[in-house]
Amino acid sequence: MPYIDYQTMYAIQIRIITVIIAAMKYYIWTSGCQMNVADSRRVASALERLGYDPTRQAENADVIVLNTCVVRQSAENRALGRLSSLRPLKKQRPDLVINLMGCLVGVKDNPKIRKAFPYVDVFSAPSDLKPLIQYLMHSRRPPISDIETKADRIIAESDLTMPKNGKNRSVSAYVSVIHGCSFACTYCIIPYRRGVERSRPICEIEAEVRALAGQGIHEVTLLGQIVDRYGNDIPDGPNLSDLLRAIHPIDGIKRIRFLTSHPHWMTNELIETVAELPKVCEYVEVPIQAGDDDVLKRMKRGYTVDEYVRLICDLREYIPGVSIATDIIVGFPGETEKQFQRTYNLLADLRLDVVHLARYSPRPGTLAYRRMDDDIHESEKMRRFRAIEALQTQISKDIHASYIGRKVEVLVKGKRHDRWKGRTRTNKLVFFETPEDRLGELVSVKINWAGAWSLRGTPFLGMSGEP
Numbered sequence: 001m002p003y004i005d006y007q008t009m010y011a012i013q014i015r016i017i018t019v020i021i022a023a024m025k026y027y028i029w030t031s032g033c034q035m036n037v038a039d040s041r042r043v044a045s046a047l048e049r050l051g052y053d054p055t056r057q058a059e060n061a062d063v064i065v066l067n068t069c070v071v072r073q074s075a076e077n078r079a080l081g082r083l084s085s086l087r088p089l090k091k092q093r094p095d096l097v098i099n100l101m102g103c104l105v106g107v108k109d110n111p112k113i114r115k116a117f118p119y120v121d122v123f124s125a126p127s128d129l130k131p132l133i134q135y136l137m138h139s140r141r142p143p144i145s146d147i148e149t150k151a152d153r154i155i156a157e158s159d160l161t162m163p164k165n166g167k168n169r170s171v172s173a174y175v176s177v178i179h180g181c182s183f184a185c186t187y188c189i190i191p192y193r194r195g196v197e198r199s200r201p202i203c204e205i206e207a208e209v210r211a212l213a214g215q216g217i218h219e220v221t222l223l224g225q226i227v228d229r230y231g232n233d234i235p236d237g238p239n240l241s242d243l244l245r246a247i248h249p250i251d252g253i254k255r256i257r258f259l260t261s262h263p264h265w266m267t268n269e270l271i272e273t274v275a276e277l278p279k280v281c282e283y284v285e286v287p288i289q290a291g292d293d294d295v296l297k298r299m300k301r302g303y304t305v306d307e308y309v310r311l312i313c314d315l316r317e318y319i320p321g322v323s324i325a326t327d328i329i330v331g332f333p334g335e336t337e338k339q340f341q342r343t344y345n346l347l348a349d350l351r352l353d354v355v356h357l358a359r360y361s362p363r364p365g366t367l368a369y370r371r372m373d374d375d376i377h378e379s380e381k382m383r384r385f386r387a388i389e390a391l392q393t394q395i396s397k398d399i400h401a402s403y404i405g406r407k408v409e410v411l412v413k414g415k416r417h418d419r420w421k422g423r424t425r426t427n428k429l430v431f432f433e434t435p436e437d438r439l440g441e442l443v444s445v446k447i448n449w450a451g452a453w454s455l456r457g458t459p460f461l462g463m464s465g466e467p
């Protein structure tokens with residue numbers, strides 16, 4: 001028997017697997033944050049490396065992955081509802097493989113969820129692909145040798161590959177750079193479900209971005225619960241500015257974004273780096289959560305309103321034309337009408353581009369859940385929510401109206417009906433019409449219509465006026 005080296009043997013065995021699996025389908029349901037979207041991309045790539053093809057109907061799938069979120073009770077209810085809806089399907093088709101993944105499972109062993117859903121085959125922590133890949137490899141006949149190593153290899157390769165998604169070619173991708181969070185905001189369940197912060201090695205991230213650029217990705221968004229803390233857990237490690245400088249020269253990448261920042265950890269060095277590096281877009285997501293110091297203290301956010309306002313001033317001074325998004329929670333335990341009004345007035349003053357708004361949702365295990373009464377009635381939470389929603393809709397309309405007549409650079413990401421759509425460097429959604437295929441291009445568009453949430457315009461050949 002001629003000697004066959006490991007590489008060849010690995011390739012032959014993977015080939016055999018893919019032939020056996022051919023025509024088998026996978027379906028991924030993703031809810032929650034961009035981190036889950038990034039993880040679902042990796043799951044899809046790994047399953048395709050094993051030979052599965054995507055399907056948009058769960059009923060047609062041989063493997064179903066539910067990648068879940070529990071940041072609010074409503075998200076958890078949606079995940080539980082989706083999971084319960086699969087019970088009859090599993091009864092009909094016992095061979096169907098169901099994988100429950102993400103924050104509903106969490107990083108710690110979760111016997112409660114295992115007991116509640118005995119028909120789930122594989123439970124996976126957030127961002128952890130290994131249980132599913134190993135399960136599928138173990139269930140294959142003829143048996144595969146050295147599954148541990150081969151699974152690691154398939155997972156490592158999945159970071160570097162864009163899955164087929166059946167629609168337009170993807171132009172942008174999310175890349176996780178730091179997992180988990182070591183902060184402890186009193187309302188937040190994320191540290192309990194995603195664990196403490198763990199930064200990925202810079203070389204691994206560089207390799208992933210380079211590989212994605214080679215597959216037509218022109219924009220990457222670097223992800224972390226507090227992305228500004230990238231590298232903090234690596235002794236003498238790089239920081240986010242170093243990471244931005246490392247991926248900036250990669251050919252094919254036209255735009256770089258990062259989220260989510262934290263007012264306490266956003267440094268002057270980072271602001272200067274954004275201002276200096278041409279590919280890094282003038283868009284920052286930095287949640288304030290509330291506009292009252294006492295509420296911020298009880299949230300354990302680690303900054304004051306004045307410090308936040310100073311940060312916004314610095315961003316606007318050092319990054320001309322910067323677009324800023326924030327998060328607000330209304331109805332936090334004990335939030336008085338006066339304290340809410342301070343939040344409202346602050347947003348009216350700062351006139352930020354985007355406000356992601358949420359009503360306080362008590363999350364089991366968090367400090368607020370254990371020690372503070374959820375004393376703001378749901379109808380009052382909704383009144384406060386509606387008030388800020390109306391305010392921000394008007395602010396957004398005004399900001400968008402200021403784009404009329406301006407020429408902006410749009411990275412074209414796809415089509416909606418007969419219009420091309422894309423985003424400006426400041427993350428504004430723009431639609432325009434043209435017969436040519438402009439997917440993945442940077443197109444200059446002259447804006448002639450503005451709504452609260454999007455812009456419309458006509459493509460033109462000259463340079464854009466937007467930075």
Ligand code: SF4
Nearest residue numbers: 181183185188190225
């Ligand atoms: S910074 Fe606070 S809100 Fe953000 S993930 Fe960490 S604990 Fe949650």
